Amino acid sequence: MSQDQENTEQSLFDAPPIAEQERMIEAMLFASATPLDTREMAARMPHGSDPSEALVHLRKRYEGRGVNLVRVGDGWAMRTAPDLGYLMRREMVETRKLSRAAIETLAIIAYHQPVTRAEIEEIRGVSVSRGTVDQLLEMEWIRFGRRKMTPGRPVTFVVTESFLDHFGLESARDLPGLKELRAAGLLDNRPPPGGLSLAGEGDDDEGAPGQNELFED
Amino acid sequence: MSQDQENTEQSLFDAPPIAEQERMIEAMLFASATPLDTREMAARMPHGSDPSEALVHLRKRYEGRGVNLVRVGDGWAMRTAPDLGYLMRREMVETRKLSRAAIETLAIIAYHQPVTRAEIEEIRGVSVSRGTVDQLLEMEWIRFGRRKMTPGRPVTFVVTESFLDHFGLESARDLPGLKELRAAGLLDNRPPPGGLSLAGEGDDDEGAPGQNELFED
Amino acid sequence: MAEDEFDDGARPVALADRLAAEALIVDVDGFEGPLDLLLTLSRTQKVDLRRISILHLARQYLAFVERAKALRLELAADYLVMAAWLAFLKSRLLLPPDPSEEGPSGADLAAHLAFQLERLQAMRDCAARLMGRDRLGRDFFARGLPEDVTRRRETRYTATLLDLMQAYARIRTRDEFRPYVMDRDAIFTMEQALEHLRGLIGFAGTWTDIATYLPEGFTVDPARRRSATASTFAAALELVKEGRAELRQAEIFAPVELRRKD
Numbered sequence: 001m002s003q004d005q006e007n008t009e010q011s012l013f014d015a016p017p018i019a020e021q022e023r024m025i026e027a028m029l030f031a032s033a034t035p036l037d038t039r040e041m042a043a044r045m046p047h048g049s050d051p052s053e054a055l056v057h058l059r060k061r062y063e064g065r066g067v068n069l070v071r072v073g074d075g076w077a078m079r080t081a082p083d084l085g086y087l088m089r090r091e092m093v094e095t096r097k098l099s100r101a102a103i104e105t106l107a108i109i110a111y112h113q114p115v116t117r118a119e120i121e122e123i124r125g126v127s128v129s130r131g132t133v134d135q136l137l138e139m140e141w142i143r144f145g146r147r148k149m150t151p152g153r154p155v156t157f158v159v160t161e162s163f164l165d166h167f168g169l170e171s172a173r174d175l176p177g178l179k180e181l182r183a184a185g186l187l188d189n190r191p192p193p194g195g196l197s198l199a200g201e202g203d204d205d206e207g208a209p210g211q212n213e214l215f216e217d
Numbered sequence: 218m219s220q221d222q223e224n225t226e227q228s229l230f231d232a233p234p235i236a237e238q239e240r241m242i243e244a245m246l247f248a249s250a251t252p253l254d255t256r257e258m259a260a261r262m263p264h265g266s267d268p269s270e271a272l273v274h275l276r277k278r279y280e281g282r283g284v285n286l287v288r289v290g291d292g293w294a295m296r297t298a299p300d301l302g303y304l305m306r307r308e309m310v311e312t313r314k315l316s317r318a319a320i321e322t323l324a325i326i327a328y329h330q331p332v333t334r335a336e337i338e339e340i341r342g343v344s345v346s347r348g349t350v351d352q353l354l355e356m357e358w359i360r361f362g363r364r365k366m367t368p369g370r371p372v373t374f375v376v377t378e379s380f381l382d383h384f385g386l387e388s389a390r391d392l393p394g395l396k397e398l399r400a401a402g403l404l405d406n407r408p409p410p411g412g413l414s415l416a417g418e419g420d421d422d423e424g425a426p427g428q429n430e431l432f433e434d
Numbered sequence: 435m436a437e438d439e440f441d442d443g444a445r446p447v448a449l450a451d452r453l454a455a456e457a458l459i460v461d462v463d464g465f466e467g468p469l470d471l472l473l474t475l476s477r478t479q480k481v482d483l484r485r486i487s488i489l490h491l492a493r494q495y496l497a498f499v500e501r502a503k504a505l506r507l508e509l510a511a512d513y514l515v516m517a518a519w520l521a522f523l524k525s526r527l528l529l530p531p532d533p534s535e536e537g538p539s540g541a542d543l544a545a546h547l548a549f550q551l552e553r554l555q556a557m558r559d560c561a562a563r564l565m566g567r568d569r570l571g572r573d574f575f576a577r578g579l580p581e582d583v584t585r586r587r588e589t590r591y592t593a594t595l596l597d598l599m600q601a602y603a604r605i606r607t608r609d610e611f612r613p614y615v616m617d618r619d620a621i622f623t624m625e626q627a628l629e630h631l632r633g634l635i636g637f638a639g640t641w642t643d644i645a646t647y648l649p650e651g652f653t654v655d656p657a658r659r660r661s662a663t664a665s666t667f668a669a670a671l672e673l674v675k676e677g678r679a680e681l682r683q684a685e686i687f688a689p690v691e692l693r694r695k696d
Contacts, residue, residue, distance in 0.1 A: 024304055026283030027297040030247075031308045031575035044304050066243030080581060084244040087261050088581050098593040100601070106593070107602035124605055125658070126651040139591060167595045176599060250580035295577060302573035310571040318466065324561035340553060342469025343512075383570045393563045402549075403556045409546050410538035 015048030022054045022061070025076075029058075035075030101132050106141060110163070110172050114145035114156030133157070141166065232265030239271040239278075242293075246275075252292025252382060288387040290378040299385065313356075319349045323358060327380070327392055328404060331362035331373035336406070350374070358383065468516035471495070473551050483552040488544035489527045492520040523547070620658045622649060627665035628672055635679055635694050643689040644670050644681075 015021070024045050028036060041051040055076060059069040062078070070079045080088060098106070105128055108120050120128050136142045141163040145156035159172055169175065232238065241262050245253060258268040272293060276286040279295070287296050297305060315323070322345055325337050337345050353359045362375035376389060386392065398404050465471045475494045476486050499517040502509050526540030568574055630649055644666055652662035670692050673679040683690045 023281075023283035023298065024301060027301040027575070028283075028304050030284045030295065031297050031305045031578045033308075033578040044307075064240075066240035066245075067247045077579070078247065080244045080248055081240065084241060087241055087245050088248055095590045095592050098591045098597070102591070103593050103597050103601040104605055107598050108605065110598065111602055122654060125655045135591070167598060169595070175602075247577060248581035250576045296570070297575040299568040299574045302568070302575070305575050308571075308575055308578055312569075312571065320561045320565060321557060324557050324564055327564065328557065328560055340550075340557060341466065342550070342554065343467035384564060384567045385570065385574060386567075392560070393567070394560060398556055398560070401556075403553050407546070407549060410542040 015050065016046055018050075018054055018057065021045065021049050021051065022057045024049070025051050025054050026058055029069070029076060029078050032077075035072040035077040037075040040075075099132070101129065102135055105132050106136055106159075106163075109136075109142050109157045110159050110175055113158040113172060114148070116148055116154040116156050118154060120157075232267065233263055235267075235271055235274065238262065238266050238268065239274050241266070242268050242271050243275055246286065246293060246295045249294070252289040252294040252378060254292040257292075287385070289382045290388060292378060294382065296385075313352075315352070316349065318346065319352055322349050323353055323376075323380075326353075326359050326374045327376045327389060328395065328398065330375040330389065331365070332375075333365055333371040333373050335371060337374075468495075468513050469550060469554060471498070471513070472516075472547075473554055476551055483548065483555055486548055486551070488547055489524060491547075492524045492527075495520050496524070620655065620661055622652050622658070622662035622665045624665045624668050624672075627662070627669035631666065631669045631673060635673060635692075639694055641682065641691040641693045644692045645689060647692070 016024070025041055028041055028044060038051040038055070042049055045051065055069070062069045066081055066084055067078050068081050070077055104124055105120055108123050109115055112119065112123070117128055117133070133142075140160055142157045143160050145158035147153040147155055163169075164171065233241070242258055245258055245261060255268040255272070259266055262268065272286070279286045282298070283301055284295050284297055287294055318341075321341060322337055325340050326332055329336065329340070334345055334350070350359075356379075357377055358380040359374045360377050362373035364370040364372055380386075381388065395404075465474065472491060472495060475498070476483065476491055478494070479486055479490065481487075496517060499509065499513065502513075523540060523543050527544060529540075531539055570576065626649075631647060634647060645663065647666050647670075648659065648662045652658040667690065670679065670681055670690070673692075674681050678695055680693045680695050681690060682693075
């Protein structure tokens with residue numbers, strides 16, 4: 001404020017001291033919704049003011065602060081320091097159960113990997129939407145395996161390490177077979193048809209062509 | 218900054234150094250158009266941060282600058298220095314012109330809060346129109362306070378944080394002339410002698426704990 | 435507003451009072467009730483409100499009401515109530531106090547009225563001071579470009595091993611048990627087919643194989659496909675019967691084709 005003193009001794013029409021000009025541009029830049037260029041600032045300041053010089057001081061003053069003076073196009077604006085952006089965000093993590101389509105697709109991939117999309121559809125009896133596969137890929141629970149050596153060389157899907165992590169499995173081979181699932185009461189408790197043996201039950205895994213290829217890559 | 222030194226020597230999970238906390242609250246307060254209280258700030262800052270301490274430093278830093286850190290009720294806000302208002306003509310917002318009745322009602326609520334409608338009418342000597350109260354409520358300058366413990370349990374009105382913000386008041390205690398008015402007994406709830414009342418409604422407050430409640434919230 | 439009119443009526447001069455009263459009558463709508471009027475009248479006394487003569491004020495007010503009556507002006511009831519009360523107060527103030535009389539003395543009542551006037555004036559002064567303060571958006575400003583706190587919603591999907599195994603079991607056992615339960619999963623009923631076709635027929639401008647109308651989920655499994663084919667065919671016949679569609683088949687075993695009938 002000693003600068004003020006000096007100034008008042010000069011003519012009334014002199015430009016305000018630079019410290020005062022700095023205050024002015026600080027207030028204007030703070031209150032403005034858009035960046036201001038030096039011409040606009042000068043037009044609003046007392047005659048003889050030099051916003052460019054004041055800007056140099058102000059920029060220095062805000063160096064390393066929580067808010068910085070930045071150049072935006074031809075203008076200047078105050079902006080939150082980039083490293084503090086996280087304070088302006090409130091993250092909300094929401095856990096949601098995986099959809100039935102997704103969990104079924106995932107289960108088929110886990111039990112039959114490597115498996116093509118056509119095979120998944122064949123097993124589920126319905127087509128598999130792109131979104132379902134994308135979701136599982138994005139969650140990094142499945143990934144692309146090697147292409148099948150069949151006509152069209154379709155891509156295959158396999159489960160990932162993070163899938164095993166999430167489900168607490170050492171390997172996909174540890175997944176219980178149908179027989180075990182039934183023994184554990186995990187199957188729908190529809191009674192098996194009297195006398196009729198459950199064709200193919202439990203064999204699924206053994207005989208499946210996929211099983212040998214499991215984790216080959 | 219010696220405090221920083223101390224801090225970094227402690228565990229990684231300690232609060233950030235105070236200088237860093239100051240940057241954080243600076244960024245948050247700059248980014249917000251409305252006042253933030255310390256609880257809101259702390260919730261967004263790393264665990265263990267103490268916005269109150271950082272606020273003391275920040276307030277000092279902005280003393281005499283073009284933008285100041287001001288206290289608004291329980292909150293804090295950055296506001297341009299009042300002497301620079303002329304530079305911001307472009308940002309000026311046209312406030313709706315308030316009627317004389319609205320202005321007086323507002324003043325009575327501010328100085329007598331918490332105050333019932335009957336008390337306002339007693340002071341003004343006329344009934345308070347619904348529109349006047351609605352307008353003040355809509356502008357968010359007043360809100361309902363708690364009910365009075367008098368017969369009928371009438372609702373009371375109090376002024377809001379936006380009221381304080383708008384008029385640049387730290388708290389309702391800083392209302393101009395409040396102390397003098399109180400000393401002169403003009404904020405007393407003085408029942409008319411012999412229960413006679415001009416407005417006829419002044420009896421509501423008789424025996425009310427009224428003035429003791431002043432500014433309790 | 436009426437203040438100027440009182441400037442020359444220095445002391446209680448009856449004439450000046452009457453002139454003032456007339457001026458006030460013209461403005462009666464401009465007053466916010468009797469208390470406001472009393473406050474305005476009190477300004478003629480040019481003294482501190484604390485030393486105001488309530489007796490004189492009562493006289494002024496009553497003169498005002500008399501003038502209003504003489505001019506046949508309608509005065510709101512509260513003005514008349516105040517007039518009656520002030521007349522009562524005036525008599526109390528003028529007569530020597532009667533010790534046997536109950537209730538507050540004239541002096542007490544006058545003091546309270548003076549208090550009310552002073553309090554109202556104080557509130558008006560406060561209102562003026564308040565409105566004269568530096569104000570947000572006029573004298574000082576908030577951040578012009580506030581950055582709102584953005585709420586980013588992140589969804590994390592979960593499933594348990596049990597979910598996974600049950601899902602697999604569900605798929606693998608679905609076909610096995612079908613013959614033994616009243617499971618209508620594989621049946622696409624005529625009603626369903628009709629509803630399905632009605633929803634699609636609007637788009638069938640050209641001849642289209644009815645096989646392409648089979649619903650999703652009924653095209654792979656042979657049993658389901660069979661059911662859906664039959665019901666879709668029957669539904670197509672129904673639409674033809676309703677006159678909404680046409681059917682054709684080029685030769686035996688050729689695709690049956692359906693088209694919207696306009």
